[in-house]
Amino acid sequence: MTRTIVIANQKGGIGKSTAAANLGRALSEKGHRVLLIDLDPQGGVSASLGVNSFEVKRSTYSLLMYPDISMARVLRPVANLMALAPASIDLSNAEVMLTTQADGPLRLRKALDRNRIPFDFIIIDTPPTLGLLTVNGMVAADELLVPVQPHFLAMRGVRSLLDTMDRLRQTMMNRDLQLMGLFATMHRPDSQISQEAIAEMREVFGEKMFSTVIEYDEMIAEAPVAGESLLDYAPDHPAAHAFRSLAEEILNHG
Ligand SMILES: Nc1ncnc2c1ncn2[C@@H]1O[C@H](COP(=O)(O)OP(=O)(O)O)[C@@H](O)[C@H]1O
Ligand SMILES: [Mg+2]
Numbered sequence: 001m002t003r004t005i006v007i008a009n010q011k012g013g014i015g016k017s018t019a020a021a022n023l024g025r026a027l028s029e030k031g032h033r034v035l036l037i038d039l040d041p042q043g044g045v046s047a048s049l050g051v052n053s054f055e056v057k058r059s060t061y062s063l064l065m066y067p068d069i070s071m072a073r074v075l076r077p078v079a080n081l082m083a084l085a086p087a088s089i090d091l092s093n094a095e096v097m098l099t100t101q102a103d104g105p106l107r108l109r110k111a112l113d114r115n116r117i118p119f120d121f122i123i124i125d126t127p128p129t130l131g132l133l134t135v136n137g138m139v140a141a142d143e144l145l146v147p148v149q150p151h152f153l154a155m156r157g158v159r160s161l162l163d164t165m166d167r168l169r170q171t172m173m174n175r176d177l178q179l180m181g182l183f184a185t186m187h188r189p190d191s192q193i194s195q196e197a198i199a200e201m202r203e204v205f206g207e208k209m210f211s212t213v214i215e216y217d218e219m220i221a222e223a224p225v226a227g228e229s230l231l232d233y234a235p236d237h238p239a240a241h242a243f244r245s246l247a248e249e250i251l252n253h254g
Contacts, residue, residue: 002121021224025229026247037085105132
């Protein structure tokens with residue numbers, strides 16, 4: 001059984017794409033076959049694995065816009081056991097064009113249904129909006145994973161994200177979508193606000209909140225510059241281990 005996980009939070013710059021790349025890598029290190037799908041026109045996860053969205057010919061744009069394209073033509077290997085469906089910058093046009101299509105929100109789901117390639121995990125990275133690209137990710141997935149940067153008012157954004165999930169369930173767009181959980185990213189252990197926000201998240205979300213916390217760490221921002229996941233760039237760095245432990249929690253959760 002493939003587990004399809006969408007990573008979403010409409011706040012930008014909080015570590016979504018970083019989580020997609022490194023969780024994907026942590027799972028593939030453990031022997032699972034992973035497909036990363038980049039639905040962000042900014043191509044965060046593609047760039048962090050050394051793929052330039054400006055140069056990509058076949059991308060998730062093709063998957064959304066051309067019903068007949070085969071997934072195999074879009075995928076490229078990015079690590080052992082890990083493939084990427086990269087983003088291209090024209091993806092933002094897809095968002096506009098799909099709004100006039102009745103099946104606009106369903107395009108990614110249809111593309112995945114048409115192409116049953118054997119992966120253990122499909123991880124979908126989304127842009128920092130609740131627009132049609134993110135909705136495509138949420139319609140195609142079974143599980144929603146929400147990174148949250150712990151600070152004042154962080155919970156507000158999470159609420160509207162969860163409302164969107166409820167709406168997709170109620171309108172039957174994706175009845176099966178479940179909240180897998182939330183985890184804190186860019187945590188600053190020396191910040192009182194950061195600590196308090198995590199405590200609040202634990203109180204509100206209980207067991208839906210992962211134990212693993214990803215701290216703010218410059219090394220995490222260095223790896224993408226080298227076009228590598230952190231797990232390849234600095235395999236023994238504590239932050240690399242943090243992503244492995246997050247992956248472990250996800251495996252235990254399944
Ligand atoms: N825990 C972290 N500590 C330090 N820098 C981080 C961390 N997570 C991500 N970054 C950096 O912050 C920037 C935004 O992260 P990114 O994953 O692209 O966020 P998003 O996808 O939510 O917009 C990137 O430059 C990334 O390398
Ligand atoms: Mg991103």
